[in-house]
Every structure is written in C-alpha cells, then in structure tokens.
Amino acid sequence: MLRRVCLAAVVLVGCGRPHVAAPPVAAALPAPEPESSQQPDVVPERGPGICSESGWCWHHPLPQGNTLTSLAGTSATQVWAVGNDTLLRFDGERWERIADAPADVWLKQLAPRAAGGFWALGQRWHAQGDQGLLYAWDGRQWHDTGLVTASSDAMWVAGDRDIWLLSEAGRLSRWDGEALRDGPAPPTAEGNALAGTDERDVWLGADDGLFHWDGRRWTRVRREDTTGLLVRAPGDVWAADLAAVHHLEGGAWRSWPLAHDLLRRLYDGGDGSVWLVDSQQVLRFSAGEWRTIAANDSRLRALWSAPDGTAWGVGDKGILSRWDGERWTQSIDRRWLHPLHAIWGIADDDVWAAGREGLVAHFDGRAWTRVALPEAATIRAVWGSSANDVWAVGDGIFHWDGRAWSKADVHLWDTMDAVWGTGPRDVWAHGTDGVLHFDGCWWSAELAVGSFRRARGGATTAEGEPVLPALPGLLRKRGGAWEIAADSPQGRIVELHGTPRTGLWALQAARSGQALLRLDAGDIWTPLPLPAAAKEVVRFHVQAPDALWIVDSDGGVYRWDGATWRDEAQDLTRFHPAAMWVSPGGDIWLATFNDNAGLLRKPAARRTARAAAAAPPAPPAPTCGPDPTAVALAAELVHVDAGDLASSGSVSPADARETARVWLEALRNTQVLTLARVSALPLAVQGFRPCGDAPGVGRDVEEFRDLLDCVLADSVKHYVPREAQGEWTPRARGLSGTLKVIRPSGLARRMARYRPTIDALARAGHVLVQARTTDNNGMTIHFAVAVRATRSGPRVVAVFVDQLFEE
Structure with missing residues (x-):
C-alpha cells in the first residue's frame, strides 16, 4: 500500500x-x-x-x-x-x-x-x-x-x-x-x-x-x-x-x-x-x-x-x-479556490485578477470583489486600454465595458494565451494555433501557422508593428505581411512584453541558461544580467527602461532600477507565481497557485507614479460594416468573390454573420489543418510552407498527393498515408488506409454530422476527397478535404477530421 x-x-x-x-x-x-x-x-x-516582515500582505x-x-x-x-x-x-x-x-x-x-x-x-x-x-x-x-x-x-x-x-x-x-x-x-x-x-x-x-x-x-x-x-x-x-x-x-x-x-x-x-x-x-x-x-x-x-x-x-x-x-x-x-493565472490593472485602485472556471475578481483600492463572467471559462491573460475597455482571454474572449463582462462573437480553434494592444481599436490575442486582431469593430483571424509553443505576452514596436513569441523566433508584421523577424534572438522566447514607451523585452530560455533581453538601437538584443540569487525566472513586468521586476519559481521578487537589482521579497519563499503586475504607484501584486494559492500585495513605500506620456485623443467611434470574416466565409459558401460580396450589398451583414455562424458551428468539433490562402485564415507566413496553390489539382485522386502532403506535413496531430485506391506509401509510420473522391451522400457514417456543410460545398462546385486511415491501435481516422478551382489555381477550402470513434 x-x-x-x-x-x-x-x-x-x-x-x-x-x-x-x-x-x-x-x-x-x-x-x-x-x-x-x-x-x-x-x-x-x-x-x-x-503581512510579512518585508511588507508582503495577503489580500486573498x-x-x-x-x-x-x-x-x-x-x-x-x-x-x-x-x-x-x-x-x-x-x-x-x-x-x-x-x-x-x-x-x-x-x-x-x-x-x-x-x-x-x-x-x-x-x-x-x-x-x-x-x-x-x-x-x-x-x-x-x-x-x-x-x-x-x-x-x-x-x-x-x-x-x-x-x-x-x-x-x-x-x-x-x-x-x-x-x-x-x-x-x-x-x-x-x-x-x-x-x-x-x-x-x-x-x-x-x-x-x-x-x-x-x-x-x-x-x-x-x-x-x-x-x-x-x-x-x-x-x-x-x-x-x-x-x-x-x-x-x-x-x-x-x-x-x-x-x-x-x-x-x-x-x-x-x-x-x-x-x-x-x-x-x-x-x-x-x-x-x-x-x-x-x-x-x-x-x-x-x-x-x-x-x-x-x-x-x-x-x-x-x-x-x-x-x-x-x-x-x-x-x-x-x-x-475563490480556483487557481489564478493572470493579474493586471489600469491604476492602483483598479486591478483585475482571473483564473480557472470563470474566476474573475476586481480590486477597487479597498477590497476584492468577484465579478461574474457569462460562462465558467478559464482566463489566462488580461489587458485593457482604460477602466471601461478591458479584455480577458483564455477559453474564449471576453470584454468589460465598465458595467459587465460579455463574450466576444469570435470562433476560437484553441485557447488564447496572451492579449495586448495599443488602444481600443488595436487589440491582439494569440494562442497555440493562431493570432486574432480586433479593429474596434470585429475580431478577425490574422494568422494561422501550425502550432506555437506556448509562450506568454506580446508587444508593439515604436513603429506600431505587432510582435509575438513563436518558434523558431519572433513573428513580426511588417508592411502588411507576417515574417519571422531577422533579428530574433537565439533560443526559445518564453515571454515577451513591450510598448513604444518601454521598448521590447524578452525572457529567453537557452541551453546556457536564462537571459533577460532588451532590444536596443540597431535591432540588437542586449542581455541584462540576472541577480545571482534568482532561481528560474518565471515572470517579468516592465514599467519603464529603468523600472523592471522579475519573479522566480521560488517566490523571489527582484527590481531593476536601471543600475542594480533589489530584493523585494526576503521572506516570501516556496510560492509558485502565476502572474505579476506592478501598479503605476509601485504596488507589486502576485497571483500564486498550488497549495499557497492567492493574491499577495507589497504596497509601495513611496508612490512612484511616473508622468505618463500625453495620451492621444480618443479616436472617433468606428463605423462598423459587415464582419469581414463572415463575409469571407459566406463568399466561400456561395462561390462569390468576397470583395464583390461586401461591396455589392447582395448579402446583408446579418445574413453574412448567420451564414458564418452555421459554417463555424459545423466545424466546431473539427481540427482545421494549415489552411494557408483561405479567406478566413488568409495569411501565409514567411518561413512556413503555403499549400493553397499546389499545382495540378483536378478531379483525379492521384493529383491530390502533393497537395495533401503539403497540407499535412507540418501537422503534429494528424497524418494521412499516401495510398489512393491502391498503392500509396504511408508517410507516417503505423498508418494505412485509402483516399478517394466522394459524393456527400457517400460520406462515412462517422462524419455524417458534417453533411450540411459538405452538401453546401458540393453545390458550389467543390471537389471532395475522403481519406480513411487506421493506426497501430486500431483507431480509424476520417478526413474530408474540400478543394475548388480559382483563377489563381486550386484552393483548399476545409479539412474535416474525425478520430473520436473506433470502427
């Protein structure tokens, strides 16, 4: 026993x-x-x-x-x-x-x-x-x-x-x-x-x-x-x-x-x-x-x-x-017992903390109050531009308007891990499978590139360019196109923060150990020596180039004042920090998890609020047209150019969104694989292989080989063997199966729930290909791939996957 x-x-x-x-x-x-x-x-x-001797006080x-x-x-x-x-x-x-x-x-x-x-x-x-x-x-x-x-x-x-x-x-x-x-x-x-x-x-x-x-x-x-x-x-x-x-x-x-x-x-x-x-x-x-x-x-x-x-x-x-x-x-x-993952605020007396199962709480300078979310979702990051414009992301995207939390009408393929922005009309969120952007009206899919390694944070450069951590480096949007930044530091970036005022800072994990890096003039990343007493750094917060805080895996907190590190937590040990935030006045907040879970605050001995840069005037309220993602998806269904559809007015915003809702609902439990060049997820990233324009795709099954190999090559989740109604050597070991052109009526029983969407694709002239594979454990995996011809070549519209059942 x-x-x-x-x-x-x-x-x-x-x-x-x-x-x-x-x-x-x-x-x-x-x-x-x-x-x-x-x-x-x-x-x-x-x-x-x-409170402890060094000034840390429990708030919860x-x-x-x-x-x-x-x-x-x-x-x-x-x-x-x-x-x-x-x-x-x-x-x-x-x-x-x-x-x-x-x-x-x-x-x-x-x-x-x-x-x-x-x-x-x-x-x-x-x-x-x-x-x-x-x-x-x-x-x-x-x-x-x-x-x-x-x-x-x-x-x-x-x-x-x-x-x-x-x-x-x-x-x-x-x-x-x-x-x-x-x-x-x-x-x-x-x-x-x-x-x-x-x-x-x-x-x-x-x-x-x-x-x-x-x-x-x-x-x-x-x-x-x-x-x-x-x-x-x-x-x-x-x-x-x-x-x-x-x-x-x-x-x-x-x-x-x-x-x-x-x-x-x-x-x-x-x-x-x-x-x-x-x-x-x-x-x-x-x-x-x-x-x-x-x-x-x-x-x-x-x-x-x-x-x-x-x-x-x-x-x-x-x-x-x-x-x-x-x-x-x-x-x-x-x-209150659910673990906390995020803490953020707009002022000393306006702080938010969030975690699992819908736990969201607000601090008004005197006490913490729990505030209800529309659903019991896990929240992993919080950011806002003002007291009445706060975003929380995780198993959904939620917005605080000063009165209540509401859920954003956006479809997520995976959990969001970070949110940041420059204002109410420029908000970014990213997770393991993609990047979303909010323009003040709509959330849209900005980027879909395989799987990101889970990393925290995001930043905006002085030129207003978004930057986020990924593999094998930093992703940056320049001139309207995403690329792997040429000046990416070596090693894995686990956390990234920065604004035009603070500059860009990154926490790097390499074989030689950890390093805290800042981006200096000439796009040069310069390491900042870490304090000798610090163990594994797990979070950092940057307020200004000469005001930066780190917290290690054992609850040690250190502050960089531009010249030296100062120990801020001499008697705070064996905590497991989940998040850290420092108020404008210098209050340090820690959200912790595991057995010592809760909220800790070290009030500033002296208020250190810095003179904030003059805020630009608030932009006028945007005039919101149709949701561009909904229009694009509707265009895919009716085989009409998205630009013509949006400008002609032939589809109302409400109709476009309803069409998109039906489409997304049909895909809710599927895995979409690397849909480069698809209108809803439109961007190919330099350094990632695009597959939407593979040549020679027609109605002959053999001609789909190169396309499917490309679409599925970077997937870490699913593989399709190369066997088309005969001999097709499996690319992934342990898999065998068949590939054939199908009619919607011939869809495998296990994929019947996709029939309404696939019927619509077939009516629009798409070619449908079905793959059926079996792995070593006897698990049967079904794929359905929809492809249509365009003036620029064939385009993969959707890949449906179902591996939940055994035959």
Missing part, C-alpha cells in the same frame, strides 16, 4: 494499561445531513490580511494563504497553527503572524510541552535526503533543539525529555533532550500514527493493522489499515481505518462502519467529544452519536478543540474553519 504522510495524532499524557480487545459491535454511522445544513458560513473577505485568502498542517492550544483564546515557514496565533479575536519562525522548514505536527508552549516536528528539504528537525516554542520565542535526523511521519511526546519519533522508513527512535536513541523496533515499516499514555502504553497505527507496546513487546490488536489514532487515557483508544471507526472502552471494541474507503484522522474534542476528518466530510461524536458537521471540500488537514468544545480546523490555501458549538464557519468563499 502507498505510503501516507502527515497524519496527525492528538496525544494526552496519562498512565495505565489497555484492556483486552473484544469483538466489535456493529453500528452504522448516520447518513450525512441534507446538503444545505452542511454548507459552512463564510466570513466576509476584508483586506489586507497578515484571508487572513493568509500558506498551507497549514497542525494546531495546538491551551484555551479558546490561545491557539497556534503552523505550516510552511509559518506560525500563527489566535488571541480570541483575530489571527496574527508570529515572526522568526524557523526558515525554510515545513512544520508538520505540534504537541503540548510540559514546560509551556509546544513541541514542533519539522522537515527540511535537503539534496542528500529530507531532514527531520525538532523545535520548541516557549510562548515567546523558538528554540532549536539541534536534533537533525531522518524525516519523520509522526511524533508522540511522552514527556519533555522523552519524545518518540516514527521515521518515514518505519524506524522508531526516542529523544531524551540531549541524544537520539533507538526505540522498540516497530513490527511494521508502514506506520501512519503514533500515540500513547506512557512508555508501557504506546499505540501504532499502520497499513497492516493497529499495534500496542506494553513495555516488553508489540501486539497486533487489529488487522485493518489504520490511518487515524487517538489515545485519550489507558483503555480509551479510538482508531480509524478505511472502512470504519473503532472505540476501545471498558475492555471491548465498538465499531461504526463508514461508506467509503478513505484516509481518516481522529482528534480529541476537549469536552469529551471526538472528531473524525476524511477527504469528504467532518464528523463529530458526542452524547453517544455521530453527527455530520460539514463537507470537507476545503481539504482540512488538522483540527484542534478547546476544553469548551470550540474547535479550529486548518487546511490547504490557508483556509481556517471554526466550530463554535453550533455552527461551522470558514474564512473563505470556496468559489
């Missing part, structure tokens, strides 16, 4: 010997109460929360977002919680951060200390193997015991000079305040929890059972996989396994079966009650019965209860849960 770590055991000190086990008495736990009664109340978000979640792993306390007004580099104290009214917690240490478990305070079992990541550490907190300061040993899963404090440690390797040892010596060899190497009352009454929960040490030998008491253990007094033992919870009292075991096979932990309620926590729910045993308190949808990791019965629970993302004897409350709205 897999190893399990971080299973806490609540320990009380006493004396005596356990009773002999008796057969269990079955009694089923009650079914959970109605869902409405399980939903915890939520404490309203207010900010900022707990509150009061902080570090994962917490253990609790201890002496009363309802003296409670401590620990986690990664974190010690918090609750004084009865609020939580506060205690400074000088052991650096770079994951504090895993707390236990009361007879001399006052508590013992803390820690772990430090080390190249030669994780280390186990032991600290003491006396109520005022930390004391390092100097103990360095193997990383431990569990600790039991028999006394201040007798602490038992269970290592991850299953070894049991005892620390006497000065030295570590071996304890009684445990009967298993898969221990999960350790507890007892004295050195002759020790209990061990393990994967292969529950064991008891009587001072002379170990005895297996139960054979079930034991993950939770609570020893309250001699002969008063609680144990939880994957299927039930058991209680030893009066020499007999009583059992309550549980519905699911889950890891479970047990905690003393302080007032005679018992708490049980698993990944699905939180239960409390009181007055002889179990009661469901809440659904554990916040991944509760530990719980502690005061003598008066009030309790605190802690878990991932810093969530604090509290039981006041009647009600369970949480410190965070669970809808």
Whole structure:
C-alpha cells in the first residue's frame, strides 16, 4: 500500500494499561445531513490580511494563504497553527503572524510541552535526503533543539525529555533532550500514527493493522489499515481505518462502519467529544452519536478543540474553519479556490485578477470583489486600454465595458494565451494555433501557422508593428505581411512584453541558461544580467527602461532600477507565481497557485507614479460594416468573390454573420489543418510552407498527393498515408488506409454530422476527397478535404477530421 504522510495524532499524557480487545459491535454511522445544513458560513473577505516582515500582505485568502498542517492550544483564546515557514496565533479575536519562525522548514505536527508552549516536528528539504528537525516554542520565542535526523511521519511526546519519533522508513527512535536513541523496533515499516499514555502504553497505527507496546513487546490488536489514532487515557483508544471507526472502552471494541474507503484522522474534542476528518466530510461524536458537521471540500488537514468544545480546523490555501458549538464557519468563499493565472490593472485602485472556471475578481483600492463572467471559462491573460475597455482571454474572449463582462462573437480553434494592444481599436490575442486582431469593430483571424509553443505576452514596436513569441523566433508584421523577424534572438522566447514607451523585452530560455533581453538601437538584443540569487525566472513586468521586476519559481521578487537589482521579497519563499503586475504607484501584486494559492500585495513605500506620456485623443467611434470574416466565409459558401460580396450589398451583414455562424458551428468539433490562402485564415507566413496553390489539382485522386502532403506535413496531430485506391506509401509510420473522391451522400457514417456543410460545398462546385486511415491501435481516422478551382489555381477550402470513434 502507498505510503501516507502527515497524519496527525492528538496525544494526552496519562498512565495505565489497555484492556483486552473484544469483538466489535456493529453500528452504522448516520447518513450525512441534507446538503444545505452542511454548507459552512463564510466570513466576509476584508483586506489586507497578515503581512510579512518585508511588507508582503495577503489580500486573498484571508487572513493568509500558506498551507497549514497542525494546531495546538491551551484555551479558546490561545491557539497556534503552523505550516510552511509559518506560525500563527489566535488571541480570541483575530489571527496574527508570529515572526522568526524557523526558515525554510515545513512544520508538520505540534504537541503540548510540559514546560509551556509546544513541541514542533519539522522537515527540511535537503539534496542528500529530507531532514527531520525538532523545535520548541516557549510562548515567546523558538528554540532549536539541534536534533537533525531522518524525516519523520509522526511524533508522540511522552514527556519533555522523552519524545518518540516514527521515521518515514518505519524506524522508531526516542529523544531524551540531549541524544537520539533507538526505540522498540516497530513490527511494521508502514506506520501512519503514533500515540500513547506512557512508555508501557504506546499505540501504532499502520497499513497492516493497529499495534500496542506494553513495555516488553508489540501486539497486533487489529488487522485493518489504520490511518487515524487517538489515545485519550489507558483503555480509551479510538482508531480509524478505511472502512470504519473503532472505540476501545471498558475492555471491548465498538465499531461504526463508514461508506467509503478513505484516509481518516481522529482528534480529541476537549469536552469529551471526538472528531473524525476524511477527504469528504467532518464528523463529530458526542452524547453517544455521530453527527455530520460539514463537507470537507476545503481539504482540512488538522483540527484542534478547546476544553469548551470550540474547535479550529486548518487546511490547504490557508483556509481556517471554526466550530463554535453550533455552527461551522470558514474564512473563505470556496468559489475563490480556483487557481489564478493572470493579474493586471489600469491604476492602483483598479486591478483585475482571473483564473480557472470563470474566476474573475476586481480590486477597487479597498477590497476584492468577484465579478461574474457569462460562462465558467478559464482566463489566462488580461489587458485593457482604460477602466471601461478591458479584455480577458483564455477559453474564449471576453470584454468589460465598465458595467459587465460579455463574450466576444469570435470562433476560437484553441485557447488564447496572451492579449495586448495599443488602444481600443488595436487589440491582439494569440494562442497555440493562431493570432486574432480586433479593429474596434470585429475580431478577425490574422494568422494561422501550425502550432506555437506556448509562450506568454506580446508587444508593439515604436513603429506600431505587432510582435509575438513563436518558434523558431519572433513573428513580426511588417508592411502588411507576417515574417519571422531577422533579428530574433537565439533560443526559445518564453515571454515577451513591450510598448513604444518601454521598448521590447524578452525572457529567453537557452541551453546556457536564462537571459533577460532588451532590444536596443540597431535591432540588437542586449542581455541584462540576472541577480545571482534568482532561481528560474518565471515572470517579468516592465514599467519603464529603468523600472523592471522579475519573479522566480521560488517566490523571489527582484527590481531593476536601471543600475542594480533589489530584493523585494526576503521572506516570501516556496510560492509558485502565476502572474505579476506592478501598479503605476509601485504596488507589486502576485497571483500564486498550488497549495499557497492567492493574491499577495507589497504596497509601495513611496508612490512612484511616473508622468505618463500625453495620451492621444480618443479616436472617433468606428463605423462598423459587415464582419469581414463572415463575409469571407459566406463568399466561400456561395462561390462569390468576397470583395464583390461586401461591396455589392447582395448579402446583408446579418445574413453574412448567420451564414458564418452555421459554417463555424459545423466545424466546431473539427481540427482545421494549415489552411494557408483561405479567406478566413488568409495569411501565409514567411518561413512556413503555403499549400493553397499546389499545382495540378483536378478531379483525379492521384493529383491530390502533393497537395495533401503539403497540407499535412507540418501537422503534429494528424497524418494521412499516401495510398489512393491502391498503392500509396504511408508517410507516417503505423498508418494505412485509402483516399478517394466522394459524393456527400457517400460520406462515412462517422462524419455524417458534417453533411450540411459538405452538401453546401458540393453545390458550389467543390471537389471532395475522403481519406480513411487506421493506426497501430486500431483507431480509424476520417478526413474530408474540400478543394475548388480559382483563377489563381486550386484552393483548399476545409479539412474535416474525425478520430473520436473506433470502427
């Protein structure tokens, strides 16, 4: 069975010997109460929360977002919680951060200390193997015991000079305040929890059972996989396994079966009650019965209860849960728990953050407020030209007009990863398969070139030319045509930012390491030395040539002032930054993900707002004609020149868009492959092979070979073998199949959903070719290719692909 770590055991000190086990008495736990009664109340978000010594303050979640792993306390007004580099104290009214917690240490478990305070079992990541550490907190300061040993899963404090440690390797040892010596060899190497009352009454929960040490030998008491253990007094033992919870009292075991096979932990309620926590729910045993308190949808990791019965629970993302004897409350709205990917603002008091499942929030200078999107889409980037003109892109393109978010009427072939622009009539977005442009009226497909490697950002040069990162370099539009920039830096560009005011900056990843590059006069990329202390740089933000920030993979933040780097986050460690933005006044914002997910802000010690360049007058509202993409698609369907169609007025804007909508809906679940020279995706890029004008395409199947080879050559997703009603050597290994001219009525059953569109293409005089291939796994892939003749040569209009079903 897999190893399990971080299973806490609540320990009380006493004396005596356990009773002999008796057969269990079955009694089923009650079914959970109605869902409405399980939903915890939520404490309203207010900010900022707990701040670090170097000035970083939590804005979400509150009061902080570090994962917490253990609790201890002496009363309802003296409670401590620990986690990664974190010690918090609750004084009865609020939580506060205690400074000088052991650096770079994951504090895993707390236990009361007879001399006052508590013992803390820690772990430090080390190249030669994780280390186990032991600290003491006396109520005022930390004391390092100097103990360095193997990383431990569990600790039991028999006394201040007798602490038992269970290592991850299953070894049991005892620390006497000065030295570590071996304890009684445990009967298993898969221990999960350790507890007892004295050195002759020790209990061990393990994967292969529950064991008891009587001072002379170990005895297996139960054979079930034991993950939770609570020893309250001699002969008063609680144990939880994957299927039930058991209680030893009066020499007999009583059992309550549980519905699911889950890891479970047990905690003393302080007032005679018992708490049980698993990944699905939180239960409390009181007055002889179990009661469901809440659904554990916040991944509760530990719980502690005061003598008066009030309790605190802690878990991932810093969530604090509290039981006041009647009600369970949480410190965070669970809808905020989705990871954040983007943060951006127009001013110090006008900031947007966004992430998965439609999570979009706004900061007005005082607090963050969630703002609804039209749908639960993942957002990966945000940019705007003003407070009333903000774009968010990801699994869709969305616009904020100052009142509400709306979804742009644009068809995406893939997720958008970046958005930027120069104003409300010049906005760019790109993803893995193409580039879109907004002209103030319509979004149109600007570029479709195979697959971009995922990269962040985009920039606009002083000449107003868009530039974006791709392979094998930077793509730049010059003179109306896209090309791979001749001055592209060597290596892979993973992030690009810049405006005419800041200049162009790029983060490069090469075999020799990372480099931060700026584009100087003469189109020369000059590296900016990175700070020696920085690890892998994951994001950067540029405000001016002498005001630039970077953040590394470990949460280190550094600022470049034009001459030197300054460390902005001396005590911000083991965070996983997803995005960074710096306000005009100098506030640094970080959006983080994983266990320490949330929003952090370091307010500027002194406002550094720079004199902004005079903004050009707002352009007049554009007069919007028909959507050019819709007109082009409509022209393809009716076989009419797009220019004539738009100018003649024979197709109204509404009709053109409806025609395009039908077309795009038919293609919604297909993959279009490298449609160079197609009106809707019209541009061939220098350095990428165009295929739309392949010579010699007619109605003879053999004449399609060169065209299909070209269309599919750069695709990393699909391949068509070269076999046309006979011998056609497969270009991709492991594929075989046929290619033939078809009529729409003869379309393969698996592609029948495309028949309306293909019927329309056939009526317009297109030649239809169908390919059927089979790979090594027996998966059949169907293609349908539509080609029509034009004055300039044959043109591929569409490639339909269906590989979702087996024959």
